[in-house]
Amino acid sequence: MKLRKASAAAAAALVLALTATACGGGDKDSDSDTGSGSGSGGGDKIKIGIKYDQPGLGLKEPDGSFSGFDVDVATYVAKELGYDADQIEWVETKSADRENALARGDVKLIAATYSINDERKEKVDFAGPYLLAHQDLLVKSDSDITKATDLNGKKLCSVTGSTSAQNVKAEIAPKAQLREYGGYSECIAGLQSGAVDAVTTDDSILAGFAAQDKYKGQFKLAGLKLSNENYGIGIKKGDTATADKVNKALEKMVADKAWQKAVDDNFGPAEYKNEPAPQIGNIVK
Structure with a gap:
């Protein structure tokens, strides 16, 4: 009788342990699938591709920190996706490797003076545009x-x-x-x-x-506007859920004036006459 009671207790403990493990694993996988971090310095990371050598846009500083408009935009977007600044892993992404970096899964997002055009849209999805340059x-x-x-x-x-x-x-x-x-x-x-x-x-x-x-x-x-360059955030082809979330984050960044502040902070000393924040999905040819 005592043996039977002990076996039943052990079995119940095993069931509880397995249930807790399954729940914990499910939560982690859910974060990974949706691209949302745990926030507040949790363990999850998001990898974002940027340039390392473009002052005012994406620059790795001598102390190892990062600065620039693309960095500010990406940091804001990441926060809206659930990631704190210390959960972002910045990855240098050369222009010629941007599409491959997304396809390989090396990065989740790319914010690197990435102009939206029809050829690139065949290989990646874009959120934005978030800046109209010329x-x-x-x-x-x-x-x-x-x-x-x-x-x-x-x-x-x-x-x-x-x-x-x-x-x-x-x-x-x-x-x-x-x-x-x-x-x-x-x-x-x-x-x-x-x-x-x-x-x-x-x-x-x-x-x-x-x-x-x-x-x-x-x-x-000179202010000549010789071409239109619609900067977008690159996302792996087919990841429409992430694209929708990033677009909402960009809209919020414009609405709460953080977008204009980022423009002023990074380009102001050059008296850059920026275009107004573009509307999501409005590609100027």
Whole structure:
């Protein structure tokens, strides 16, 4: 009789232990599937792809911290998804590897000056856009370059392999002297020294460089709007649930003025004349 009672008690304890384990495992899997963290410094992490070398947008600082508009937007979105700032793992994501990084699952989101276009939409889903940028020129503050055709006979810089400078030379200023450097920081240094007369890429990227303390007051944006670049947050193809949540977070960021604050904080010193916050799903061609 005593043996029977002991066996029944052991069996009941085993059932309770298995039930608790199953419940705990179910909760963790649910967080993973929905992309929502536990918040308040819990154990879950979210990996977000950014650039490490674009001041004002995505920059890894010497102390290991991260700054920039893309970082601020991604941090806000992550919080709305349930992740505290210390639960974000920032992953350097080069432009050429963005689609593969999402497909492999290396990152959950990508906020890295990622322009939405039809070709990319075949491979990934996008939330946003969260910023409308334009191809522009950065010149010295006292430069007489006010329009793209003024580049004829001038030295125009962009990074090796970029289509932006090549498009200007082919379509607008065929007599421009194209200089291709390894990175935009080299182009900016060349502009400062007088080795080049203008630098071209997205105005947001140019504004980020111009806003650095060491360059304040030296440069200006020409404000030419040579193209429309709709920045979106990249998400793995087919993950519509996450895309919907990110879109809601972006709408909230605009509504509570945090979006404009991020623009002012990161681009303000360059006197960047940003477009108003774009409406979700409104892609400007």
